[in-house]
Amino acid sequence: MPESPLTGDARATLNRYSSKRAVETLLPLWLQFEDFLRSHSLSPASVLDIPEDTLRAYASYLDHRDCHVDDALVALSAVLLVCLLAGYNGKILRGVVIPRIRRPVENRQWDAFRLRTYQRLESSQRARSRRRRAKREACAQDTAHADNALM
Structure with a gap:
């Protein structure tokens, strides 16, 4: 089966900035994201054409899937890394988080974010x-x- 233009764009981006081993690790996670896009009838032509709302929807989807928190973080991080390397706006990517995992908590010394699932x-x-x-x-x-x- 030939790879989609979006996967080809992601592969080219990863090959440009990463090692072969990194590409082998990150591409399957990217393909999971592409399956998510297909299930929602979305087919952007390139990585930069992916709407911000779609990235947020993917983060929420990972939040509600029945998987371990670490797996969700790794999957989202892989997608965001590909987007960042492709030239996606970093300010937008910083705002894409898994809602259940990253939340503001009060701290006596500073207002900070903390992963609530880790001890x-x-x-x-x-x-x-x-x-x-x-x-x-x-x-x-x-x-x-x-x-x-x-x-």
């Missing part, structure tokens, strides 16, 4: 506890020195 590493938690304990001890020592100075 902090155990070593990271221990390091954070050590820093907190050190701050508490330093604060307690400063208070004790201040009390001694007043007497």
